[in-house]
Amino acid sequence: MNYQSTRNAKITASSTAAVLQGLADDGGLFITKDFGSFDWRGTLQQNAFGMAEAILGALLPDFDDMPALVRRAYTGKFETDELTPLVKVGSRYVLELFRGPTSAFKDVALSMLPQLITAARAQEGVRDEILILTATSGDTGKAALAGFRDVPGTKIIVFYPDAGVSKVQKAQMVTQEGENVCVCAVRGNFDDTQTGVKRIFAAGLPEGSGVRLSSANSINIGRLAPQVVYYFKAYANLLRSGRIHEGDQVDYVVPTGNFGDILAGYLAKRMGLPVGRLVCASNRNDVLTDFLRTGVYDRRRPFYKTISPSMDILVSSNLERLLYLLCEDENEVAGYMRDLNEQGAYTVSDAMLEKLHGEFGCGCCDDVETKETIGRVWKEHGYLMDTHTAVAWKVAEGYESGAPVVVLSTASPYKFPAAVLSAIGGDASGDEFEIMDRLHTLTGVPVPQGLATLRSKPVRHTDVIDREAMQAYVLGKVEHWK
Ligand SMILES: *Cc1c(COP(=O)(O)O)cnc(C)c1O
Numbered sequence: 318m319n320y321q322s323t324r325n326a327k328i329t330a331s332s333t334a335a336v337l338q339g340l341a342d343d344g345g346l347f348i349t350k351d352f353g354s355f356d357w358r359g360t361l362q363q364n365a366f367g368m369a370e371a372i373l374g375a376l377l378p379d380f381d382d383m384p385a386l387v388r389r390a391y392t393g394k395f396e397t398d399e400l401t402p403l404v405k406v407g408s409r410y411v412l413e414l415f416r417g418p419t420s421a422f423k424d425v426a427l428s429m430l431p432q433l434i435t436a437a438r439a440q441e442g443v444r445d446e447i448l449i450l451t452a453t454s455g456d457t458g459k460a461a462l463a464g465f466r467d468v469p470g471t472k473i474i475v476f477y478p479d480a481g482v483s484k485v486q487k488a489q490m491v492t493q494e495g496e497n498v499c500v501c502a503v504r505g506n507f508d509d510t511q512t513g514v515k516r517i518f519a520a521g522l523p524e525g526s527g528v529r530l531s532s533a534n535s536i537n538i539g540r541l542a543p544q545v546v547y548y549f550k551a552y553a554n555l556l557r558s559g560r561i562h563e564g565d566q567v568d569y570v571v572p573t574g575n576f577g578d579i580l581a582g583y584l585a586k587r588m589g590l591p592v593g594r595l596v597c598a599s600n601r602n603d604v605l606t607d608f609l610r611t612g613v614y615d616r617r618r619p620f621y622k623t624i625s626p627s628m629d630i631l632v633s634s635n636l637e638r639l640l641y642l643l644c645e646d647e648n649e650v651a652g653y654m655r656d657l658n659e660q661g662a663y664t665v666s667d668a669m670l671e672k673l674h675g676e677f678g679c680g681c682c683d684d685v686e687t688k689e690t691i692g693r694v695w696k697e698h699g700y701l702m703d704t705h706t707a708v709a710w711k712v713a714e715g716y717e718s719g720a721p722v723v724v725l726s727t728a729s730p731y732k733f734p735a736a737v738l739s740a741i742g743g744d745a746s747g748d749e750f751e752i753m754d755r756l757h758t759l760t761g762v763p764v765p766q767g768l769a770t771l772r773s774k775p776v777r778h779t780d781v782i783d784r785e786a787m788q789a790y791v792l793g794k795v796e797h798w799k
Contacts, residue, residue: 320347323641324651332377333437336539339532347538348638350645357589361553365400369546376542386432394418394428401547403554406700409722412551420729420765423460429543431468438470445529449473452514454507455486456627461533466495474499478507484749492774500778513787528795535577536634544581549590551723566593570724572709573597574628576635593720596678598712600625603681612670615662624684624736625704643672680712691740701762703728704736731768
């Protein structure tokens with residue numbers, strides 16, 4: 318299976334090269350349109366690890382020993398060997414993607430990515446060490462640190478905005494252990510931090526530094542592929558419980574930010590899984606809802622800070638991959654992306670819009686509805702969900718096709734304890750750790766181990782710098798590691 322840029326069919330790469338490179342040279346994203354004849358029925362008979370081996374093996378066929386990579390990525394790291402359990406809540410199903418080491422769904426992909434990157438490095442004969450540079454608004458940073466910690470041949474530097482992450486998120490990062498990890502606060506907001514990281518990528522590292530930069534962001538196909546697995550896993554669970562027969566369609570409702578999670582569902586469908594509708598759920602930042610309804614993508618709109626911050630996004634990078642897969646015309650995609658860059662907006666063709674309507678549903682809800690949903694689901698079903706999951710649940714309520722509905726759950730409620738506690742009528746004043754305790758006392762829902770032990774862990778990373786100093790900081794670290 319060969320990868321190519323979404324903007325130029327002449328720029329191609331093997332799956333190992335695509336993982337190592339991250340972004341194509343022309344700024345496009347690596348994608349394949351050749352899904353071959355995947356044995357999706359056989360795959361449904363496997364356990365979670367077997368499914369991961371089969372699906373990742375098919376999507377990334379150039380890796381020599383995928384079973385070993387999967388074992389190394391996931392063994393003992395998740396709360397259950399199922400990795401992503403499916404829970405019945407009322408008449409719907411919640412797919413819990415947050416049972417990994419950092420209690421956010423990014424663990425599913427970021428446990429696997431370091432294995433893929435190091436294997437690709439070896440197979441491609443690269444001698445340089447790989448330095449992962451990440452700007453984070455919270456969840457990605459910690460999941461990347463946990464994934465890359467002490468992985469040979471890699472180093473990781475995570476920058477987070479000084480005032481832009483929650484107390485729990487900060488504690489998760491500054492207590493990170495590992496010989497190859499580095500965490501640094503930047504004075505400014507997330508955009509400043511991200512701009513700084515982009516600048517460092519653009520400038521590159523000096524010749525002969527023995528280090529090559531790479532990204533843990535979802536533009537990397539190696540981060541997307543592991544997410545395809547849980548769509549199969551949920552379907553297999555429904556099959557085993559007798560809820561569906563093989564071939565029946567299942568709808569998936571996905572809380573969406575950068576469009577990575579939901580795109581993985583579309584890849585599962587292209588591989589043969591009987592996915593019905595993929596419903597894209599957004600918070601008040603509803604650029605995708607508008608797009609999927611009208612075919613006009615317009616990022617020229619206010620940016621809202623919400624209680625589901627991982628979905629506060631105006632430019633969803635992975636949408637570019639979907640556009641390519643729907644038209645298979647790199648010139649058309651390149652045109653849309655040019656319009657987005659130059660004008661801040663683009664309008665897709667009627668043919669494209671028709672295809673989008675054929676595959677996707679959409680909906681959005683605001684913070685008030687999100688909280689109301691958390692409170693109501695807790696009261697009616699005794700199920701406690703986080704703010705991102707609640708957005709998807711709310712959208713799912715407005716959407717019934719008759720097919721079974723799987724709502725993807727992307728974070729533990731304890732990652733956003735203040736919003737969740739106040740949503741179920743608790744007193745959310747004071748320190749975030751106190752709020753976690755109160756949420757536990759009130760609900761009895763266990764606190765994930767990684768969050769429960771956080772308070773007693775020593776702080777290991779105390780650097781704080783100005784954004785102008787980010788590049789010098791990275792060069793200093795590279796020099797120091799030599
Ligand atoms: C990253 C994230 C999302 C959004 O996922 P995308 O792949 O960016 O669409 C949703 N919820 C949580 C908790 C996340 O961390």
